[in-house]
Amino acid sequence: NNGNIIIVGNQIVNSVGSAALVVGTGKYWQIWSTNASPFTGATADSTNGLVNDYVQYAATYGTTPFAVTGRGFLYTLAPTIVDTLSGAITKVYDGTTNATIPIGNYSVTTAPVNGDLVTISGQLTTGAYASPSGNVTSSNVGVSVATNPSIATATTSTASGSKPVYGYGFTFNNSLTGSITKAPLGIAVSATYAGTQTLTFGTAAKNGLTSGTINGVAGAVSITGLVGADNTSGITGVTISNANVSGNAANSTSTSGTYITAITGITASNYSLSLSAANQTLSTGTLYGVNGSLATYTAVTGTNAVWLAKATATISATKTYDGTTSLTNGQVTITGVTVGGNTQVLGYTGTATTSDANVATLSKYVVDGAMVLVAGGSGATAGVASNYALPASNSNANNSATITAATATISATKTYDGTTSLTNGQVTITGVTVG
Numbered sequence: 001n002n003g004n005i006i007i008v009g010n011q012i013v014n015s016v017g018s019a020a021l022v023v024g025t026g027k028y029w030q031i032w033s034t035n036a037s038p039f040t041g042a043t044a045d046s047t048n049g050l051v052n053d054y055v056q057y058a059a060t061y062g063t064t065p066f067a068v069t070g071r072g073f074l075y076t077l078a079p080t081i082v083d084t085l086s087g088a089i090t091k092v093y094d095g096t097t098n099a100t101i102p103i104g105n106y107s108v109t110t111a112p113v114n115g116d117l118v119t120i121s122g123q124l125t126t127g128a129y130a131s132p133s134g135n136v137t138s139s140n141v142g143v144s145v146a147t148n149p150s151i152a153t154a155t156t157s158t159a160s161g162s163k164p165v166y167g168y169g170f171t172f173n174n175s176l177t178g179s180i181t182k183a184p185l186g187i188a189v190s191a192t193y194a195g196t197q198t199l200t201f202g203t204a205a206k207n208g209l210t211s212g213t214i215n216g217v218a219g220a221v222s223i224t225g226l227v228g229a230d231n232t233s234g235i236t237g238v239t240i241s242n243a244n245v246s247g248n249a250a251n252s253t254s255t256s257g258t259y260i261t262a263i264t265g266i267t268a269s270n271y272s273l274s275l276s277a278a279n280q281t282l283s284t285g286t287l288y289g290v291n292g293s294l295a296t297y298t299a300v301t302g303t304n305a306v307w308l309a310k311a312t313a314t315i316s317a318t319k320t321y322d323g324t325t326s327l328t329n330g331q332v333t334i335t336g337v338t339v340g341g342n343t344q345v346l347g348y349t350g351t352a353t354t355s356d357a358n359v360a361t362l363s364k365y366v367v368d369g370a371m372v373l374v375a376g377g378s379g380a381t382a383g384v385a386s387n388y389a390l391p392a393s394n395s396n397a398n399n400s401a402t403i404t405a406a407t408a409t410i411s412a413t414k415t416y417d418g419t420t421s422l423t424n425g426q427v428t429i430t431g432v433t434v435g
Helices: 228-233
Strands: 005-009 029-033 054-056 072-075 080-085 088-092 098-100 106-108 117-121 126-130 142-147 153-157 169-174 177-181 186-192 198-205 208-214 217-224 235-240 260-264 282-285 297-299 304-309 314-320 332-339 342-350 371-375 399-404 409-412 427-430
Touching: 080 117, 080 153, 088 098, 106 117, 186 208, 186 235, 186 260, 186 297, 198 217, 217 297
Parallel strands: 005 029, 029 072, 054 072, 080 169, 088 177, 186 304, 314 399
Antiparallel strands: 080 106, 098 126, 117 153, 126 142, 142 177, 186 217, 198 208, 198 235, 208 217, 235 260, 282 297, 314 332, 332 342, 342 371, 409 427
């Protein structure tokens, strides 16, 4: 064939040796074997020392172009290299879909033929976690598939002389699974009694201490453990197990205090924080305020603690001037928070007085030092005394007293003089009797 030698057969047997095929300069020889088992078995081919330049598989004479020009063994045999990604990987929730794939999870599960050397390159060591159904990427906790759009390729060569080998098929199988486990989290909340188990933060709380308002009243939240976008957006509120101040834990080792049962603003299931039990553990400070006041604290991993300070009750008193500072129960109104349009009502025992007995005196208030709050109201207006503290005994937004003018008594006596006129001495005006 123009000085080239082409041999085609279903079994190649060289009984001469390395000098069996000789071509001139610039010429080549090709041996095309259709043997189904050219390297093993009783009918294997025997090249017997022929020195080739390359090997090509999946080659059919007259149909398949040869890969290079030179002395070549070409086979219809079509071996395939199978690169398999398998096993399982896991990571702690970090708010991303990023997956790190160890190179050791790759393996060549179909051995090359005839001792050929195979080098796999381009195996990706990064991928993305995805939901098992639909293969949609997901950063959430749970069992997921770790996807890897592999761009791996195989480079092959002969075992002897590292001569190039062409025609191998290449298949990539991915059975790798992955799981995202829960991240640790700790939250401690210090709020004021608001008559509800739903606490809404005026400022979204992030890692560290966030001071602001909770349900419109001063409060603070300490958080540790938020990751990624969760710490960017923050927690916007929580639901707590008990709306009453009486639910506060007795001390920092108690496991029976009020705790958080639900979190808004993040997907709480991505975190390992138990939402079914209290954990009062704190690293510094204390969650337990003095006399019902707000407290300072620092949450650590696993903290689930809530402290409710007493709300300040509102006292107002109204009476008609009687020359004294004394007040009766009927003259004093004590109210608390408004829940669902219903304002809670409280009562008291002890003694209440006004700060001044006169109508004209400004900024009067109720002197409440001898008062003790008790339950009041009924149904939706029922107020629980332990949820409240008396206001300061001075004139303020929560403490006021009003005294209205009393009606004076006027009488007049004179001797008939044919007129209706009266002199000062004929008129007597009296007020209240004191003592």
